[in-house]
Amino acid sequence: MTTRDLVLISLFSAIIIALGLLPPITLGFIPVPITAQSLGVMLAGVVLGAKRGTLAVLLTILIAAIGLPVLSGGRGGLSIFTTPTTGFLIGWIAAVFVTGTLSEKFVHRGQSALAQGVGFFIASLIGGVVVLYAFGITYLALVVGLGFEKAFMGSLLFIPGDALKAVLAALAGRAVMAGYPLLPQRA
Numbered sequence: 357m358t359t360r361d362l363v364l365i366s367l368f369s370a371i372i373i374a375l376g377l378l379p380p381i382t383l384g385f386i387p388v389p390i391t392a393q394s395l396g397v398m399l400a401g402v403v404l405g406a407k408r409g410t411l412a413v414l415l416t417i418l419i420a421a422i423g424l425p426v427l428s429g430g431r432g433g434l435s436i437f438t439t440p441t442t443g444f445l446i447g448w449i450a451a452v453f454v455t456g457t458l459s460e461k462f463v464h465r466g467q468s469a470l471a472q473g474v475g476f477f478i479a480s481l482i483g484g485v486v487v488l489y490a491f492g493i494t495y496l497a498l499v500v501g502l503g504f505e506k507a508f509m510g511s512l513l514f515i516p517g518d519a520l521k522a523v524l525a526a527l528a529g530r531a532v533m534a535g536y537p538l539l540p541q542r543a
Contacts, residue, residue, distance in 0.1 A: 361408055368404055368412035369419070372396030373426040380428040383513065388441050388492065390514060391428035395521040397448045398484035401455025402463075402476045402529030409456040413448045443495020447488040455483030459529065469530060476529040480522035485515065 375396045380389030396416075400409035416426065425432040427445075436445060458479035463472050489511055496507035 364404055365408050365412045365415060368396070368400040368409065369415040371399060372412065372416045373419070376426055376428040378428070383510075388444060388496070388511075388514075389428065390517055392521075393428055394444075394448070394451075394484060394488060394518060395524060397452050397488070398455055398480040398521060398525035399528055401452045401483055402459045402480060402525050403532050404456065405460050406453050406456030409452040410449060413452045417445065417448070440496060440500045441492075443499070444488060444492035446495070447491025450491060451483045451488040453483070454487045455479050455525075458482060463529070463533070465533065469534070472533060473526050473530045476526035477522055480525040480529075481519065484522055484525065485518045488518075489514075 372393055373396075375392040378392045380391045382389045397409075397413055400412045403409075404412060420426050420432045420436055421434060423433045427436060431439075436442065456479075459476060462479065463475035467475070493504065493507045493511055496502045496510075497504040500507075502510070
């Protein structure tokens with residue numbers, strides 16, 4: 357792990373935290389709000405890759421767990437692990453890892469811009485939406501007690517916004533790959 361790696365991990369943790377400053381949007385019928393922080397998770401995966409992206413998310417969760425109010429809505433402390441959003445928070449770890457792994461596997465510098473963008477989008481969609489929702493819905497169903505059907509149906513309204521976040525992450529990933537060739541390879 358180089359100094360540059362540590363700086364990038366810290367930078368993307370800060371980006372995830374900064375996205376938490378945007379106020380959450382609550383829908384009322386499901387206890388999980390819409391937040392922008394999942395965009396930061398997708399960005400960390402596509403730009404940093406699996407290893408460094410996962411470390412950035414773990415750093416963010418650690419900062420929140422020790423009590424700093426860095427999660428959307430100003431939440432922090434160990435109580436973040438006792439709320440209906442806990443499944444999604446834990447899912448961030450798997451989501452960034454899958455997004456980063458898929459990005460590393462399917463997106464390369466020699467590809468066309470379109471192929472890179474599509475690769476980043478698919479990686480963000482699978483990791484940042486499918487994997488994240490698998491954790492969040494399972495937690496809502498089993499721990500919160502909503503049941504799978506209600507948790508799944510309630511989560512459907514989040515998909516268009518998260519698909520848009522995947523597009524933004526893909527565009528940003530492509531821009532970073534094209535504009536910063538000196539950025540170390542995703543690792």
